[in-house]
Amino acid sequence: xxxxxxxxxxKQGAVTVSPQAPAAVLSDDGRQLFAGSFxxxxxxxxxxxxxxxxxxxxxxxxxxxxxxxxRAASAQLLAEAEPVxxxxxxxxxxxxxxxxxxxxxxxxxxxxxCWDISSAKPALVWRQESAHxxxxxxxxxxxxxxxxxxxxxxxxxLWEAEQGRLVADWRHTQDLxxxxxxxxxxxxxxxxxxxxxxWSVDRVRKAAETLPSPEQTFDATVLYKYDRIQxxxxxxxxxxxEARKQLAVAGxxxxxxxxxxxxxxxxxxxxxxxxxxATRKLGASKDCYVHALQLHPEGFWMAVTCGTPxxxxxxxxxTDDEEPFYVxxxxxxxxxxxxxxRTQLLCMTTTNxxxxxxxxxxxxxxxxxxxxxxxxxxxxxAISEDQE
Amino acid sequence: MAQEENHGRHPLCAVxxxxxxxxxxxxxxxxxxxxxxxxxxxPQTAQAMAAREKQVLFIWIDGGMSQLESWDPKPGTTFxxxxxxxxxxxxxxxxxxxxxxxxxxxxxxxxxxxxxxxDNSHSAGVGRIQRGDPKNRGVTxxxxxxAVAKLLGPMSSQLPPxxxxxxxxxxxxxxxxxxxxxxxxxxAFGDGRPPDHMQRPESITDARDRRRQALRxxxxxxxxxxxxxxxxxxxxxxxxxADILMRxxxxxxxxxxxxxxxxRYGSHDLGRxxxxxxxxxEAGVRFVKVNSYGWDTHGDNFNAHASLMPKFDQAFSxxxxxxxxxxxxxxxxxxxxxxxxxTPRINGHIGRDHWPEAWSVAMAGCGxxxxxxxxxxxxxxxxxxxxxxxxxxxxxxxxxxxxxDSQAVxxxxxxxxxxxxxxxxxxxxxxLA
Numbered sequence: 107x108x109x110x111x112x113x114x115x116x117k118q119g120a121v122t123v124s125p126q127a128p129a130a131v132l133s134d135d136g137r138q139l140f141a142g143s144f145x146x147x148x149x150x151x152x153x154x155x156x157x158x159x160x161x162x163x164x165x166x167x168x169x170x171x172x173x174x175x176x177r178a179a180s181a182q183l184l185a186e187a188e189p190v191x192x193x194x195x196x197x198x199x200x201x202x203x204x205x206x207x208x209x210x211x212x213x214x215x216x217x218x219x220c221w222d223i224s225s226a227k228p229a230l231v232w233r234q235e236s237a238h239x240x241x242x243x244x245x246x247x248x249x250x251x252x253x254x255x256x257x258x259x260x261x262x263x264l265w266e267a268e269q270g271r272l273v274a275d276w277r278h279t280q281d282l283x284x285x286x287x288x289x290x291x292x293x294x295x296x297x298x299x300x301x302x303x304x305w306s307v308d309r310v311r312k313a314a315e316t317l318p319s320p321e322q323t324f325d326a327t328v329l330y331k332y333d334r335i336q337x338x339x340x341x342x343x344x345x346x347x348e349a350r351k352q353l354a355v356a357g358x359x360x361x362x363x364x365x366x367x368x369x370x371x372x373x374x375x376x377x378x379x380x381x382x383x384a385t386r387k388l389g390a391s392k393d394c395y396v397h398a399l400q401l402h403p404e405g406f407w408m409a410v411t412c413g414t415p416x417x418x419x420x421x422x423x424x425t426d427d428e429e430p431f432y433v434x435x436x437x438x439x440x441x442x443x444x445x446x447x448r449t450q451l452l453c454m455t456t457t458n459x460x461x462x463x464x465x466x467x468x469x470x471x472x473x474x475x476x477x478x479x480x481x482x483x484x485x486x487x488a489i490s491e492d493q494e
Numbered sequence: 495m496a497q498e499e500n501h502g503r504h505p506l507c508a509v510x511x512x513x514x515x516x517x518x519x520x521x522x523x524x525x526x527x528x529x530x531x532x533x534x535x536x537p538q539t540a541q542a543m544a545a546r547e548k549q550v551l552f553i554w555i556d557g558g559m560s561q562l563e564s565w566d567p568k569p570g571t572t573f574x575x576x577x578x579x580x581x582x583x584x585x586x587x588x589x590x591x592x593x594x595x596x597x598x599x600x601x602x603x604x605x606x607x608x609x610x611x612x613d614n615s616h617s618a619g620v621g622r623i624q625r626g627d628p629k630n631r632g633v634t635x636x637x638x639x640x641a642v643a644k645l646l647g648p649m650s651s652q653l654p655p656x657x658x659x660x661x662x663x664x665x666x667x668x669x670x671x672x673x674x675x676x677x678x679x680x681x682a683f684g685d686g687r688p689p690d691h692m693q694r695p696e697s698i699t700d701a702r703d704r705r706r707q708a709l710r711x712x713x714x715x716x717x718x719x720x721x722x723x724x725x726x727x728x729x730x731x732x733x734x735x736a737d738i739l740m741r742x743x744x745x746x747x748x749x750x751x752x753x754x755x756x757x758r759y760g761s762h763d764l765g766r767x768x769x770x771x772x773x774x775x776e777a778g779v780r781f782v783k784v785n786s787y788g789w790d791t792h793g794d795n796f797n798a799h800a801s802l803m804p805k806f807d808q809a810f811s812x813x814x815x816x817x818x819x820x821x822x823x824x825x826x827x828x829x830x831x832x833x834x835x836x837t838p839r840i841n842g843h844i845g846r847d848h849w850p851e852a853w854s855v856a857m858a859g860c861g862x863x864x865x866x867x868x869x870x871x872x873x874x875x876x877x878x879x880x881x882x883x884x885x886x887x888x889x890x891x892x893x894x895x896x897x898x899d900s901q902a903v904x905x906x907x908x909x910x911x912x913x914x915x916x917x918x919x920x921x922x923x924x925x926l927a
Contacts, residue, residue, distance in 0.1 A: 125572045126840060144840070145572060197569060198576040214576030215569075240591065241576055241800075258800065281800075298797075334661065334788035335762045337801040364557060365792040365845065394793065394843075414793030414843040439842030457842030462792070464614040464837070464848035466876070474876045476572050476839060 113404060113422065114432055115452060115484035118160075119181030121151055123189070124478040127455055128200040129442040133209075136449030138223060140209055141189075141481055142199030148211050148221075149189035150228060153483075156183045157449065184483060192228050193219065197241075201255070205247035208267065210255075212242035218255055220270055232270030237263065244285035248293070250311050256282035256295055264313060276317035278303070281340070288346035291377055294353060295320075296341025300327035302355055302375075324375045325382070329357035336363035343399040345407075350425065351377045356396035356409065359387075370396045370411040374425055384425060392416035398443040402486075406431070410440035410454060415462075420454060437482070445486075452484045547649055548860050548896045550642055550781045551771055551817075553810065553830040554624075557616070557789030560836035560846055561875070563799040564590050564806075565854035566607045568875045573838030576796055584865050592803035595811035601865040602814060602823070604857045604925050608869025608878040611834060611885050614848040616790070619833040625672065626889035628916050633907060634672040638889065639781040641914060643678045644905075645898055651778025653742065654735050658682040659767040659774070660785040664689060666732075673907045677731050680783065685763070686770035688746040692739060745777055746770075759812045760805060768809040772816060775826055789832060793843035806830075814858050827860040827895050838875045852878045855888060861895025861927055868924040881924070886916025891925050 127141040127149070139151040160180060193199065197214035204210075209221040209228060218237035221228040241258040247267060248254060256262040258281045264273040281298040288294075292306040303320035310317070330339045339360040346353055353375040358368030370388040375381065388396060394414040401407055402422075411419045418439045423430035439457040446452075461477040469475050562568060567579040567590045579588035582600035589597055596603075612627060613619035625635040636644065643655035656678065658667065664684030668676035683689070694703060714730065744750065751769055759765035764786045771784040786806065791798040810830055817823045835853025836846035852871045858864075869881040893900035893915060900921070905912040 128844075144574075146570060197574070197578065200576070215578050240578070335764050335786060335802060335805045336788055336798055338798075340797075363798065364788045364790045365843075366794045366798070412793075412843060414845070418842075441844065461839075461842035462847060463839075463841075466849075466851050467839075474839070477841065 112487045113402065113406070115420070115422075115434075115486050116177070117181075118156075118177065118451075118483045118485055119184035120456075120480040120482045121184050121187055121189070122458075122478050122480045123149060125476040126457070127479040127481065128198055129202055130453050130455050130481050131202045131204055131209075131442075131444045132446040132449075132451060132453055133204050133223060134206055134446075134448070136446035136451050139453060139481065139483075140202055140204065140211075140223075141455070141479070142202055142211065144198055144476075146193065146195040146197060146199060146213060147191045148193035148195070148199055148202070148209075148228075149191050150223070151187050151189050152226065153187075153451075156180060156187070159183055190227055192221070194230075194233070195219070201242050201245040203245045203247050203253075205267070208247070210245045210247065210253050212237070212245045212255055212257075214241040216240050216242060216257075216259075218242060218245070218253075218265070218270075220253065220267070231268075234265070234270055234272075237265075243281070243283050244295075246285045246287045246293075248287045248310065249289055250307065252310070254285055254287060254293060256285050258282075262293075262295055262317065264310065264317060274313035274315055274317040276319070284341045284344045286344040286346060288348055290348040290351065291346045291353060294344050294346065296326065296344050296355060296357075298330070298337060298340035300325070300330035300340055300357070302326050302341060302344065302353070304353075304377075322380060324353060324355065324380050326355040326357070326373050326375075328359055328373070328385075329355070329371060331360035331363070331368075333360070333363035338363040338366055339368060339395075342395050342397050343409075345399050345401055346377070347401055347405070347425070349405065352383065352425065353377050354399055354401075354407065354425075356399045358395045361391050366394055366414055367391045368394050370394065370409075370419075372396055372399065372407070372409065386423065386425075386428075388421055388423070388430065389419060390416075393419060397441045400443055400445050402445065403447055408443060408445055408452065410437070410443045412439050412441055418456070438480075440482075450486045452486060454482045454484070456480050456482055547778075547825060548646065549649070549775050549779070549822075549826045550639070550892075550896070551775060551813065551826055551828045551859075552639060552781065552783040553768070553828070554783055554785045555789050555806065555830065555832040556620070556785055556787045557791070557832065558834050558836050558848055559789050559802075559806070559832045560791065560795060560799055561607070561849075561852070561854040562590075562836065562838065562846070563592060563796070563803060565605050565856060566871055566875060567591075568838075568873065571874050573840065573874055573876070575840070577800075584867070587867050590803065592799060593807040593811075595807045596814075599811055599814055599858075602818060602858055604862045604864070604866045604868065605854060606857075606868045606881075606883060606888070606922065606925060607852075607854045607871055608881045608883055609835070609850075609853045609855055609885070609888075610878050610882050611850040611853075614834060614850050616833060616848075619848075619850070623831075623833045623885050624670075626915050627885045628913065629918075631910075631912060633910075633912065635912075636672040636674045636678060637670040637680070638892070639680055639783050640671040640674055640678040642781045642896065644674050645893075645903065645914065646780055646896065649778040649780050652738055653774075653777060653779045654681045654738070655780035656680045656783075657774055657779050657781070658783040658785065659686050659770050660783075661685060661763050661767070661787055673912075674905070677727070681735065683746070683770070686746065686748070686767050688739065688743065689736075692736070692743065694740065742777065745773060755816075758808075758816070760808045762805050762809075764805050765809040765812070768813050772813055775817070775822065776820070791836065791845050792841065792847055793845040795836065795840070795845040810856075817859065823859045825860050827862065827892060828858040829855070829892065830857075831855040852876065857892075857925065861897070862891075862925055863927050866924060868922060881922070883922050884916070884919060886919030887922050889915035890919055890921045894921050894926055 195213035201212040302324035360368035422432035668679035671678035834850040
């Protein structure tokens with residue numbers, strides 16, 4: 107049983123982008139940070155200087171003053187880091203995934219791009235201009251050499267990861283909102299009505315032209331509500347716990363639409379039988395959706411809730427416990443979370459303070475400016491030996 | 495003395511008698527629409543009356559539809575959001591990809607993109623907008639529906655001139671009428687259903703009903719003695735309205751709608767209520783308001799509009815096309831609007847907040863230009879750049895579209911003359927046909 111205190115996060119600093127970024131991911135080696143944007147670009151930060159500075163001297167944990175000074179210097183490094191902007195997207199770039207030297211980015215106008223991220227300025231490997239008709243909600247790499255994309259056009263598509271050739275697709279009846287791949291479960295998708303669909307690794311591997319119908323479905327429709335004339339909720343995040351052979355499906359149990367209210371909820375299903383085994387409520391109605399969920403190798407879950415009208419939360423919890431063992435309710439409206447095992451680094455997109463307000467509020471210069479996205483970086487526990 | 499006590503009326507002459515006489519003359523008890531008057535009026539009178547038979551369909555999107563996710567998209571900009579813009583049947587004009595059906599009808603619509611209004615709250619803003627935000631003269635102005643009911647009066651059908659098809663509860667919304675008096679309030683049909691207890695119980699026969707009405711009238715006459723006629727008129731109006739609606743129960747029979755119509759408009763509330771609204775217009779209701787609630791998207795704005803807009807698109811395009819096909823669009827003024835738009839700035843809940851600074855209203859039909867976009871916002875949608883207009887300008891425009899000279903016609907509030915639209919505003923010329 108892991109010691110929760112070992113894994114409590116320590117804030118290292120933030121990089122701030124404007125206009126906002128809906129999501130951010132870390133590269134497999136944890137040395138690059140990538141963020142999407144609201145204006146069709148992808149941004150990259152080289153975190154190597156920061157990692158190197160952290161590793162330069164071991165942190166004496168019993169000397170609080172030295173530790174604080176080091177964190178301050180570390181935060182300064184991050185705050186001053188300049189991103190490289192690349193990408194040829196339109197609309198929002200929200201769906202990102204990394205695997206080795208590859209980054210896949212997708213936008214809300216339907217374009218999918220694959221990049222080589224081994225150099226300072228990522229190079230385009232392939233693109234699909236009209237991969238989907240409209241908003242691509244999720245992308246994933248499989249372990250079988252494919253890229254998966256799905257979105258508002260109710261379609262899931264499989265692409266060759268190296269060449270970008272379309273391998274197979276399948277049309278659903280609802281918007282597809284979330285995707286995950288694991289060697290235990292295969293491909294799992296969640297839709298806007300709370301339905302979850304699974305294809306085994308073998309079925310995905312054998313797919314040609316058309317992906318056959320899913321071989322298993324899970325009922326997460328408690329995450330959906332029809333309020334007045336609005337479809338509210340749906341699946342926001344999915345993840346697999348291979349050790350426990352469980353599927354985690356996250357969103358909110360909606361109370362109402364318009365300014366959506368709902369209790370953040372994670373459902374745990376047995377992968378084999380599809381049976382719902384546990385339901386975890388992670389806040390109050392004002393906390394709304396669980397936007398992102400990821401399993402730590404130690405077996406606990408990390409999640410963020412955005413808050414409407416609340417401020418949001420970062421939570422760590424165990425599947426079997428009713429209450430989380432760590433809650434930070436002072437984070438400001440986080441929407442994505444990405445943890446890198448190698449560096450024990452967690453990145454989280456948040457929002458600047460005072461982001462709300464009716465009417466035309468101007469800054470001191472009399473300008474109507476956009477909100478920003480501070481991408482918070484937190485470390486969990488000790489740095490791995492590889493890093494030193 | 496008797497005449498003075500009865501405020502100038504003969505003591506044996508009840509107000510209801512005059513109304514019955516008028517209704518009988520027009521033959522409206524059978525709910526006939528214009529042209530079906532049973533030969534009771536001269537052709538010249540019929541023609542004049544037909545010219546007056548202008549109607550309004552007022553689609554109220556409560557909470558604030560985002561102009562950036564509808565009529566005035568700014569894709570690829572800082573505040574543009576995730577959705578694309580699509581071409582329309584109006585060359586050079588694009589609207590949000592969330593309205594593909596409406597895009598095909600843009601050549602029949604008039605859209606103004608340069609609205610700038612004064613109130614960013616729902617509680618005060620809804621009333622200010624629907625009353626035309628007139629100058630403060632110490633009176634409560636009527637909502638647009640009540641104003642039209644007063645200025646144009648009931649149609650030859652004699653159906654209530656101002657009805658409201660809405661989700662939730664119904665009832666008589668006298669507050670809409672302001673200083674005009676409760677008679678001009680909105681008769682609301684909750685979920686498009688008739689008022690409760692509208693059907694006479696079977697135990698009450700026609701003969702028994704006539705005896706009951708006769709007794710009521712005798713009691714009314716006694717009640718009228720020494721009282722203002724308006725009190726009795728208001729009471730009689732309620733009974734007259736109930737009487738007419740009881741004879742027109744078919745208006746509320748959803749089974750009479752064709753499968754094609756139901757599919758065309760949509761099975762969601764907005765679609766069903768829009769279809770009821772069309773039926774009300776066909777039957778001869780002067781002003782029909784159809785509501786949709788749930789548009790105040792401070793959080794999760796884009797997923798919300800991804801769900802809400804297709805339903806609006808379906809119902810709105812269906813009713814515009816349907817009215818046009820039936821030859822009704824020439825005399826029905828269609829308006830679709832909210833109390834304000836939504837902020838370009840996207841907040842931390844991935845929502846948009848209230849924005850009266852630069853937003854859009856769509857119109858079609860009677861008296862308005864077909865296939866026109868008036869006014870412009872800047873590239874980011876944060877300011878109006880051309881042809882800024884307030885709600886007072888739209889009131890002047892709509893009155894003119896309905897054949898009412900908004901500069902010449904005044905209300906008479908017990909001897910106090912009041913302009914029918916904001917003094918400092920005028921028509922938006924580009925919107926008028």
